[in-house]
Amino acid sequence: MEAREAWKDDESMMFHYGFLSSRTSATLQGFLQNRKITQESKSLLKNASELLDDILIAQRLFGKEGYSAAPSEEELGAFGCALDVILAHRSEFNIKDIEDFAELFTTLHLTLQQLITSKNGRKPTRKDVRITRSFFSRLAELMLSQLAAPVEKEEKNF
Amino acid sequence: MEDLINQLTWQVFSIQDIVAKLHESRYPSPTPLKLSLIIKNITEAIYQNILTRYRTLKNPSRDLEIQIKLAIQAIQRLGADLRYVERAAAPQTSWGLVRTLEKIGRKLHPDSYFIIRPQWHYNYSLFERLSGYQIRFKSLIPKKQLADILKFESKRSIKKLYIMGFPYLDQSNILKSTLFGHELGHPIEKEYFLTEDTTKLYPELYKEILRAYDEKTKQTKEKDKLIQIHQIRQMAQRVLRFRRKALAELISDLVCVNLFGPAALFAAEEWARGLNLDSFEKIESKHYPPRRYRLRLMHQTFLPDWIERYIDKGKMEEKYADAVKSKYQVITDIVGDETDKRLIFEETEIGIAYKVIERNMADIIEFVKSRLAKRGFKLDNLVGKTNQTLINRLENWIPPDSFLSKEGKDIPAEIRSILNVAWIVYLANYSSITKQADQKKIYLHHKQVEALNRLTLKAIEYVDIRSIWKQREKG
Numbered sequence: 217m218e219a220r221e222a223w224k225d226d227e228s229m230m231f232h233y234g235f236l237s238s239r240t241s242a243t244l245q246g247f248l249q250n251r252k253i254t255q256e257s258k259s260l261l262k263n264a265s266e267l268l269d270d271i272l273i274a275q276r277l278f279g280k281e282g283y284s285a286a287p288s289e290e291e292l293g294a295f296g297c298a299l300d301v302i303l304a305h306r307s308e309f310n311i312k313d314i315e316d317f318a319e320l321f322t323t324l325h326l327t328l329q330q331l332i333t334s335k336n337g338r339k340p341t342r343k344d345v346r347i348t349r350s351f352f353s354r355l356a357e358l359m360l361s362q363l364a365a366p367v368e369k370e371e372k373n374f
Numbered sequence: 375m376e377d378l379i380n381q382l383t384w385q386v387f388s389i390q391d392i393v394a395k396l397h398e399s400r401y402p403s404p405t406p407l408k409l410s411l412i413i414k415n416i417t418e419a420i421y422q423n424i425l426t427r428y429r430t431l432k433n434p435s436r437d438l439e440i441q442i443k444l445a446i447q448a449i450q451r452l453g454a455d456l457r458y459v460e461r462a463a464a465p466q467t468s469w470g471l472v473r474t475l476e477k478i479g480r481k482l483h484p485d486s487y488f489i490i491r492p493q494w495h496y497n498y499s500l501f502e503r504l505s506g507y508q509i510r511f512k513s514l515i516p517k518k519q520l521a522d523i524l525k526f527e528s529k530r531s532i533k534k535l536y537i538m539g540f541p542y543l544d545q546s547n548i549l550k551s552t553l554f555g556h557e558l559g560h561p562i563e564k565e566y567f568l569t570e571d572t573t574k575l576y577p578e579l580y581k582e583i584l585r586a587y588d589e590k591t592k593q594t595k596e597k598d599k600l601i602q603i604h605q606i607r608q609m610a611q612r613v614l615r616f617r618r619k620a621l622a623e624l625i626s627d628l629v630c631v632n633l634f635g636p637a638a639l640f641a642a643e644e645w646a647r648g649l650n651l652d653s654f655e656k657i658e659s660k661h662y663p664p665r666r667y668r669l670r671l672m673h674q675t676f677l678p679d680w681i682e683r684y685i686d687k688g689k690m691e692e693k694y695a696d697a698v699k700s701k702y703q704v705i706t707d708i709v710g711d712e713t714d715k716r717l718i719f720e721e722t723e724i725g726i727a728y729k730v731i732e733r734n735m736a737d738i739i740e741f742v743k744s745r746l747a748k749r750g751f752k753l754d755n756l757v758g759k760t761n762q763t764l765i766n767r768l769e770n771w772i773p774p775d776s777f778l779s780k781e782g783k784d785i786p787a788e789i790r791s792i793l794n795v796a797w798i799v800y801l802a803n804y805s806s807i808t809k810q811a812d813q814k815k816i817y818l819h820h821k822q823v824e825a826l827n828r829l830t831l832k833a834i835e836y837v838d839i840r841s842i843w844k845q846r847e848k849g
Contacts, residue, residue, distance in 0.1 A: 277580060
C-alpha cells in the first residue's frame with residue numbers, strides 16, 4: 217500500500233481543485249443569498265463543471281460500461297478526490313453505491329449547467345444549489361488538509 | 375482572518391526582499407533571475423486577488439478562509455522554489471558545461487529555458503515548473519494576468535522552464551554529465567504520453583485490473599459497495615502510476631543512450647553499481663524500474679555490430695578497442711541475469727503494468743529515435759567522430775576539442791564525442807584501482823582522473839567559445 221495515494225502526489229492539481237472548489241462554494245453561497253451569478257462567476261462555474269465531467273466519466277468504470285469506460289489518469293484522480301469526499305460524509309450525501317454516486321454527480325453537474333446558461337431558462341432549486349455547494353466546500357477542505365499535512369519527502373535518484 | 379492576512383503579507387514582503395538580494399549575484403544565463411521575477415509577480419498577484427476579496431467581504435466566510443490558507447501554502451512553496459535560483463549562481467557551476475547543456479536542451483526542446491544547479495543530495499533531476507504554476511493558480515489569478523507574468527521576452531510566453539540538478543559530489547565528474555541526457559529525456563516521455571493512443575490500451579489495462587481485483591478479493595470481498603469501488607480505484611491508480619513512472623524512466627534512459635551513446639551506458643552502469651540491481655526503488659509512492667531492467671534496455675540499443683563499427687570507423691587502437699569491448703561485455707553479463715524480471719512479474723499490480731509496457735516497447739523505441747532525429751540527434755553520428763585522433767589528444771593531456779580531417783581541415787568536436795572519448799580513455803587507463811595500490815598510488819590515480827575530467831571540461835568550454843566567436847564573426 218502506498219503511504220500517500222497517487223493523486224495526493226500531484227500538488228498542482230490539489231491547489232487547483234482547492235482554489236476552484238472554495239471559490240465555487242463561495243459563488244454558490246452568493247447565489248443562495250441574492251440569486252445572482254456574474255459573468256466572471258460563470259467562467260469559474262464552467263471550470264467546476266469540467267471537474268464534474270471528469271468525475272462522471274471515471275465513475276462509468278464501476279457501472280455497466282466496466283473496463284471499456286477506460287478513464288484517463290486525470291479523470292480517475294478527480295474521481296478519487298470526489299470519492300474521498302463522499303466516503304468522509306456519507307450520511308450527508310446519502311450514497312450507498314455507484315448508481316447513487318452517478319445520480320448525485322449528474323444533479324451537481326446539471327445544477328452548474330443551469331447556473332451557467334440561465335437567462336430566462338430553468339434555474340436550479342435551492343436544495344440542489346445547497347448540495348452542490350456542500351460538495352465543493354467539502355472538497356476544498358479536503359484539498360487544504362492534504363496540502364497542509366507534512367510529507368516526508370524521499371529523494372529521487374537518477 | 376486578520377492574522378491570516380498578516381501572515382500572508384509577511385510572506386509576500388519576504389519574497390520581495392529575497393528576490394532583490396538574488397539580483398546581486400551573477401548567473402550563467404538570464405533564466406534564473408527570470409524565474410525569481412515570475413515567482414515574485416505570481417506572489418503579488420495572489421496577494422492582490424486575496425486582498426480584494428477580503429476587503430469586499432461583508433461577513434466572515436469559511437470559503438475565503440480556506441482560500442487564504444491555500445494562498446499561504448502556495449506562497450511558501452513558491453518561496454522554496456527560490457532555492458533553485460540561488461544555487462544557479464555563477465561560482466557554483468561551470469559556465470562552459472551549463473551553457474553547452476542548455477544548448478543541447480534548447481535544440482531538443484525549442485522554446486524551453488533551463489536552470490542548471492548543483493544539489494547536495496546525490497541525484498540528477500529535472501522538472502518543469504511553469505506548467506505547475508499555470509495549473510495551480512488558474513482558478514485564482516485571471517488568465518491574461520497569469521499569461522503576462524509568464525512572458526519571458528516581451529512578445530512570447532515561456533513554454534517551459536526546466537530546472538536541472540546534479541550532485542555537488544559530481545561537480546568535477548564531467549564524465550558523469552552524460553546522465554543529464556536522461557533528464558533531458560523527461561520532456562520527451564511527457565510528449566509520448568500526450569500522443570499515446572489509449573483507446574485500445576486503457577480498456578486492456580482496466581480489464582486486467584478488474585480481473586486482478588476479483589482474484590485478490592475472492593475470499594475476502596468487501597461488502598460495502600462504495601468501499602469496493604474505492605479499493606478498485608486505488609488499485610487502478612497504482613497500476614497506472616507504476617506504468618507511467620516506469621515508462622517515464624525507460625523512455626528517458628532511451629533518450630540518454632541515443633544522445634550520448636556508449637558513454638551514457640557506461641555512466642549508467644557505474645551509477646547502478648552502488649545499488650541493488652533488482653529492487654524497485656520506492657520514492658514518494660512511485661516505483662522506479664529495477665536498475666538491471668533499465669540497463670538492459672539501454673544495452674539493447676547497441677547491437678554488437680554497432681559497437682564494432684564505432685570502434686572501426688573511429689580507427690581505435692587495440693588498447694582502446696579492448697577497453698570498450700570489455701566494458702560492453704561486463705554490462706552484457708549483468709543484463710543477462712533476469713532476476714529483475716522474475717521479481718517484477720511476481721507482483722500482481724506491477725506485473726500488469728510491465729506486461730503492457732513490454733507489449734508496446736518496439737513502438738516506444740521508434741518514437742524516441744524519430745523524435746531525436748527530428749532535432750538532429752542520431753546515434754550513428756557518433757560513429758567516426760569518436761576517434762583515435764581525439765583519444766590521442768587526451769592521452770597527451772591536450773583538451774580533445776577538435777581533430778584534423780583527412781583533408782587537413784580542423785573539425786571542432788561535439789560534446790557527445792568529447793564525452794565518449796573521455797570515457798574510453800578512462801576505461802583504458804583508470805577504471806580500477808588494484809588491491810596492491812598503496813596510498814600514494816591511490817592519490818596519484820585520483821589526481822589523474824581529476825585531470826582527465828578537467829581536460830574534458832576544457833574541451834567542452836573551448837567548443838563553446840569557438841561557437842560564440844563564430845557567431846560574432848558572422849555579425
